[in-house]
Amino acid sequence: MADYGDSSVSPPQQQYEDLVLGWAQEAIQEGDALLKSDPNYTKIDPTIRAIMSADDPNGITTPAPLSRSDIHQFGKIALDLRSGLTDTKIYWDYKTQNQWFEQSAVMATRLGKAWWLNRQCDMRLADGISWCFAAGSAAIRLVYNKEIGDLELQAWDPRDVLPVRMSNNLDYDSGFAVVLRKECTVNYLCGKYGYNPDGSKSAMYSRIIPDTDGSFMGRLSGLGDKIASVASPILKGIWGDMERAKSQMRVPSCVTYTIEVKDDSINETGHTVLMGPHKSDGTPSQNWSYAVEPGEAMYPRGRVIYCTKSCVLYDGPSIYWSGGFDVMKLSLDQWPFGFLGKSPMWDVLPLQDSLRECFRLVMNTVRKLQRPGVIGDKNSVSRALWDKLDTSLAGMKLMQNPSMGKGFRFWRPTL
Amino acid sequence: MLALMPFIIERMEFVSGAKDVTNFAALGQIPSSETIEKFMEAMSPAIRSRSRTMEAFMRPLAFKVLAGFMQFYGQAKRVRALGKDGSVLEDFDYDPGTLIPAYIHPQDLIPNTNHPTATAQSRGPRPLMDRAMMFLPMFDFYIAPGSLLAASEVTQKLLYLQLARAGMLDMFTLLERLGVPNVGSPADLPATVLGRLQFQNSQNLGPNVSSAGRKASGQSMPQMSAGGKISESG
Numbered sequence: 001m002a003d004y005g006d007s008s009v010s011p012p013q014q015q016y017e018d019l020v021l022g023w024a025q026e027a028i029q030e031g032d033a034l035l036k037s038d039p040n041y042t043k044i045d046p047t048i049r050a051i052m053s054a055d056d057p058n059g060i061t062t063p064a065p066l067s068r069s070d071i072h073q074f075g076k077i078a079l080d081l082r083s084g085l086t087d088t089k090i091y092w093d094y095k096t097q098n099q100w101f102e103q104s105a106v107m108a109t110r111l112g113k114a115w116w117l118n119r120q121c122d123m124r125l126a127d128g129i130s131w132c133f134a135a136g137s138a139a140i141r142l143v144y145n146k147e148i149g150d151l152e153l154q155a156w157d158p159r160d161v162l163p164v165r166m167s168n169n170l171d172y173d174s175g176f177a178v179v180l181r182k183e184c185t186v187n188y189l190c191g192k193y194g195y196n197p198d199g200s201k202s203a204m205y206s207r208i209i210p211d212t213d214g215s216f217m218g219r220l221s222g223l224g225d226k227i228a229s230v231a232s233p234i235l236k237g238i239w240g241d242m243e244r245a246k247s248q249m250r251v252p253s254c255v256t257y258t259i260e261v262k263d264d265s266i267n268e269t270g271h272t273v274l275m276g277p278h279k280s281d282g283t284p285s286q287n288w289s290y291a292v293e294p295g296e297a298m299y300p301r302g303r304v305i306y307c308t309k310s311c312v313l314y315d316g317p318s319i320y321w322s323g324g325f326d327v328m329k330l331s332l333d334q335w336p337f338g339f340l341g342k343s344p345m346w347d348v349l350p351l352q353d354s355l356r357e358c359f360r361l362v363m364n365t366v367r368k369l370q371r372p373g374v375i376g377d378k379n380s381v382s383r384a385l386w387d388k389l390d391t392s393l394a395g396m397k398l399m400q401n402p403s404m405g406k407g408f409r410f411w412r413p414t415l
Numbered sequence: 416m417l418a419l420m421p422f423i424i425e426r427m428e429f430v431s432g433a434k435d436v437t438n439f440a441a442l443g444q445i446p447s448s449e450t451i452e453k454f455m456e457a458m459s460p461a462i463r464s465r466s467r468t469m470e471a472f473m474r475p476l477a478f479k480v481l482a483g484f485m486q487f488y489g490q491a492k493r494v495r496a497l498g499k500d501g502s503v504l505e506d507f508d509y510d511p512g513t514l515i516p517a518y519i520h521p522q523d524l525i526p527n528t529n530h531p532t533a534t535a536q537s538r539g540p541r542p543l544m545d546r547a548m549m550f551l552p553m554f555d556f557y558i559a560p561g562s563l564l565a566a567s568e569v570t571q572k573l574l575y576l577q578l579a580r581a582g583m584l585d586m587f588t589l590l591e592r593l594g595v596p597n598v599g600s601p602a603d604l605p606a607t608v609l610g611r612l613q614f615q616n617s618q619n620l621g622p623n624v625s626s627a628g629r630k631a632s633g634q635s636m637p638q639m640s641a642g643g644k645i646s647e648s649g
Contacts, residue, residue: 073424077433084436085465091473093557094481100529104503104514105554106606107493111484112477114496140472142479144487151483171475287486290544321547322482330472332465344431344461351430355423362416 017312024179024259024307031162031179038338043346044135044159050074050352051134051345067363074352078133078345085332086126090116119150127155128330135159136340137331139172141180144319156180158340161327169339171329178325180258185251186210193313207311210252254308260318260325263303267292275299275317288319365413372412379405435459470558477556485514485547500606510540519549585611586620 035041053072092112096105116122124140131138139161145152165176172178186208194205267273274282275298276289284290292298301323306314320326331341371392378386380400390396391410400407428434490512493501509517509531518524523535540546575592578584588608590598601618605611615621 071420073427077427077431080428080433081431081436084433084462085469088469091558092477094477095555095557096553097555098553101516101550101553103606104505107497107500107503108481108484108514108554110497110500111488111493112480115480115484118496140476142476142483144483149487151480151487287543290542320479320482321486321544321551322479326479328472328475328479330469332468334468347430348427351423351427355420355427358416358420358423362420365416 020305020312020315021307021309024257024305025309027164027177027259028162028179028181028257031164031177034163034166035159035339038136038340040136040338040340040342040346041159043343043349047343047345047349048134050349051078065367067360067367069360069363070356071359073355074345074348077348078130081133081344082126082129085129086122088122088125092116115151119152121153124153124155129332131155131157132330132332132341133343133345136333136338136343136346137329139180139327140330141327143326156327158329163339166339169336170334172325172327177259177261178327180260180327182256182258183253184256185253187252189254189256189308189313204311204313208308208313209254209310211254211309254310256306256308256313259305259307260327261299261303261305263299265298265303267294267296267298270294273298276319286319288317288321290317368413372410375409375411377405377407380407381405432459432461432465435462473558474556478551481554481556482547482551485551489513509536510543513543515543515546515550517546519546582612584608585615587611587615 050072051074053070053075090113092109094105094108094112096102128138128140135158137158139156139158141154141156143152143154144150160181161172162179162181163172163175164179166172167174189208190205194202194208196202271294273292274284274289275292277285278289279285282291288301290300299317301320302318302325304314304316304318305312318326333342333344335342371390374389374391376386376389380402385398389398398408425434428437488496490502490506493514495501503514505514505516506512516529517540518531518535520535520541523531523541525532572593575584575589579586579589585608587598587600587604588611601614603614605614
């Protein structure tokens with residue numbers, strides 16, 4: 001994930017945090033509503049199920065005597081399309097019109113090719129293409145991953161990247177904000193944001209509340225830890241065992257939101273404001289830290305809020321020089337009628353249903369050929385014989401008395 | 416009923432464009448004598464549209480990647496990745512170790528030169544991020560329309576071959592483009608095509624075309640016969 005963890009921004013005040021979280025909640029609802037208004041939003045899940053060969057996308061349970069066989073041509077077509085469109089060459093060519101920097105352009109081209117290979121960007125692009133087939137478009141994000149010390153390409157489910165106040169359907173950049181929704185374990189968040197530089201737990205630790213677990217226990221965990229820490233080592237040990245037992249049952253997690261906003265706030269404080277981490281002498285400690293003079297824009301390259309439903313983990317400037325949002329929309333068939341674009345697989349979805357029907361009809365007929373239906377006259381066929389009659393048996397022998405009735409009549413379909 | 420199933424499958428492949436992609440990909444499998452025109456014909460409107468969309472997507476991505484290189488790739492990291500080619504002159508200016516020139520703002524430079532004014536020198540370089548904002552727009556990402564898919568690379572290879580025959584492209588760039596391994600790189604090999612052409616001429620290196628047989632047209636890929644003879648004339 002993008003590294004928004006080393007900010008020197010102190011935990012915000014409660015009133016300010018409530019305001020930010022309230023605004024964030026509105027933005028999330030707005031973005032979610034915009035995506036769900038797309039006419040093809042509801043086709044995404046059935047398409048994914050069909051690609052993954054999940055059984056019967058219509059959810060109709062087939063009776064046992066009928067064939068449940070399926071022919072997953074849909075998945076094969078998706079694979080063919082994806083492999084065809086991801087068989088790309090490494091084409092990375094920077095140019096400059098300034099002759100003094102031609103050497104830099106050549107070097108950047110080589111760096112680009114090396115990065116593309118080393119970071120397996122072709123695989124990430126393939127993930128993006130997969131999302132295009134399932135959802136019409138993909139959200140591709142470029143972040144700096146501090147753990148690997150390199151730029152990283154990520155493909156996101158477009159349903160988890162919420163555009164806010166869009167001016168057109170082309171890209172996220174045309175909107176006022178974009179919200180990236182991701183589920184994280186509470187342990188991860190606590191590890192990253194819940195400790196002070198000296199190793200002690202910060203106030204943030206107990207405010208990171210799981211929202212996909214038994215939330216009562218989740219809310220108690222921070223309080224319990226505090227009580228245990230001042231009560232006795234024994235109580236602390238017991239509490240630790242409870243925590244372990246709980247984690248064995250389920251992993252507490254919560255949804256995080258990375259909100260990138262085009263904030264045009266001006267520094268009206270009358271003095272210089274330092275944005276991003278700075279050393280004690282006022283010099284920037286990161287290459288994205290900067291000073292804002294009075295009257296200048298506070299967030300020239302955008303503002304980022306990283307939060308959960310319960311607390312703000314980071315609120316400050318974007319760490320990237322490139323400006324704009326760090327997420328881009330990839331849509332293979334872009335149309336102006338919807339934000340998500342159109343997946344080529346959506347036209348095929350009803351045909352897959354027809355193919356399945358056809359295939360099952362054939363298989364049911366084969367079953368009937370193997371075990372044809374039989375009509376018996378109760379006057380000439382005994383109940384005992386009728387009960388053990390199985391027309392699929394090879395060399396089946398039946399005895400009947402034709403003078404007492406019509407006997408057996410077999411019914412075989414034709415293919 | 417049995418005939419209906421192949422019909423549905425064929426329709427599925429046609430409607431989705433999978434058939435086009437399969438046909439197009441087949442052309443990229445080391446062709447024997449396919450012409451440029453055949454490639455262009457094989458690229459159906461649907462493939463062309465999707466290829467162009469992906470190419471258009473690559474431009475903003477490439478810009479962000481370049482900004483990322485300038486921000487997060489110091490000299491040490493670049494040298495680690497590319498060897499001696501990882502350094503540029505800007506690594507040794509008044510703000511060493513970064514790709515960003517120490518003086519890039521027009522007010523900081525003597526007109527029509529790359530040298531800082533005395534005022535700028537006495538003040539020192541502007542903040543790195545401000546200079547990056549001036550420097551980044553000087554670069555463009557170039558990608559030829561319809562060229563991203565690997566199957567279309569054969570067209571590019573033929574184009575480079577033609578340019579090399581015409582003496583407009585050096586052998587090092589040609590061999591790189593053709594993906595020939597172990598080409599090597601002379602110590603003083605320039606980075607640009609023009610520089611390499613001059614280097615090639617100064618070293619008396621160059622293509623050696625056989626005068627025997629019909630003159631090669633470069634319209635088709637070289638073919639090897641069963642006896643091992645290579646023909647360039649199709």
